Amino acid sequence: MRVDAKDMGADLKEVLITKEEIDAKLVELAAKIDAEYAGKDLLIVGVLKGAVMVMADLARALSTPVTMDWMAVSSYGAGTQSSGVVRILKDLDTDIKGRHVLIVEDIIDSGLTLSWLLSNLGSREPESLKVCTLLRKPDAAKVAIDVEWVGFDIPNEFVVGYGLDYAEKYRNLPFVGTLAPHVYGG
Numbered sequence: 586m587r588v589d590a591k592d593m594g595a596d597l598k599e600v601l602i603t604k605e606e607i608d609a610k611l612v613e614l615a616a617k618i619d620a621e622y623a624g625k626d627l628l629i630v631g632v633l634k635g636a637v638m639v640m641a642d643l644a645r646a647l648s649t650p651v652t653m654d655w656m657a658v659s660s661y662g663a664g665t666q667s668s669g670v671v672r673i674l675k676d677l678d679t680d681i682k683g684r685h686v687l688i689v690e691d692i693i694d695s696g697l698t699l700s701w702l703l704s705n706l707g708s709r710e711p712e713s714l715k716v717c718t719l720l721r722k723p724d725a726a727k728v729a730i731d732v733e734w735v736g737f738d739i740p741n742e743f744v745v746g747y748g749l750d751y752a753e754k755y756r757n758l759p760f761v762g763t764l765a766p767h768v769y770g771g
């Protein structure tokens with residue numbers, strides 16, 4: 586286990602999804618995405634910062650030639666709850682009108698970020714607009730979203746690793762896990 590090598594082992598409670606499980610799932614998802622977009626021109630859009638790892642690994646698992654772009658968004662709201670009011674910190678460099686666009690996310694929690702993104706990008710008249718997410722929390726959904734490709738449905742617990750942070754830490758863990766209570770000041 587590489588936990589100790591990264592000196593974060595003591596902060597962890599549990600590994601939920603291993604690197605091997607993530608790698609295998611992304612290969613499986615990539616095959617389905619390849620089949621869907623065969624012969625088409627595909628733009629994949631990663632949502633910074635969480636989706637960096639998924640984008641990098643999914644893109645390399647795809648056979649379909651893709652172009653890649655990024656958006657950075659920020660949710661406002663009291664406490665840790667996403668309000669669903671989203672501000673664009675970095676917009677796409679690309680005009681997506683008439684393009685096949687696939688949004689790539691690390692996690693769908695309340696669904697508010699993605700719901701806003703779908704409506705925002707949808708208004709730019711892409712030829713198609715679909716979503717691939719590594720993780721989804723079905724019990725946390727505040728809005729129903731139609732997601733084509735989901736890696737893992739997980740319990741309604743705060744997770745870190747593989748792009749996901751707590752106070753900007755733990756993004757570089759190669760697996761998805763939960764944190765020990767002391768990390769939160771417990």
Ligand SMILES: O=P(O)(O)OC[C@H]1O[C@H](OP(=O)(O)OP(=O)(O)O)[C@H](O)[C@@H]1O
Pocket residue numbers: 632633634635636658659660667690691692693694695696697698699749750
């Ligand atoms: O479904 P939701 O409740 O809206 O939550 C999901 C969003 O929250 C996280 O991003 P965050 O805004 O924390 O920024 P980050 O990607 O830079 O970590 C995650 O990467 C998703 O984009």
Ligand SMILES: Nc1nc2[nH]cnc2c(=O)[nH]1
Pocket residue numbers: 692693694695742743744745746749750751
């Ligand atoms: N790190 C992290 N960020 C999130 N954003 C929305 N849900 C989560 C989560 O469970 N973990």
Ligand SMILES: [Mg+2]
Pocket residue numbers: 632633634635636
């Ligand atoms: Mg994010």
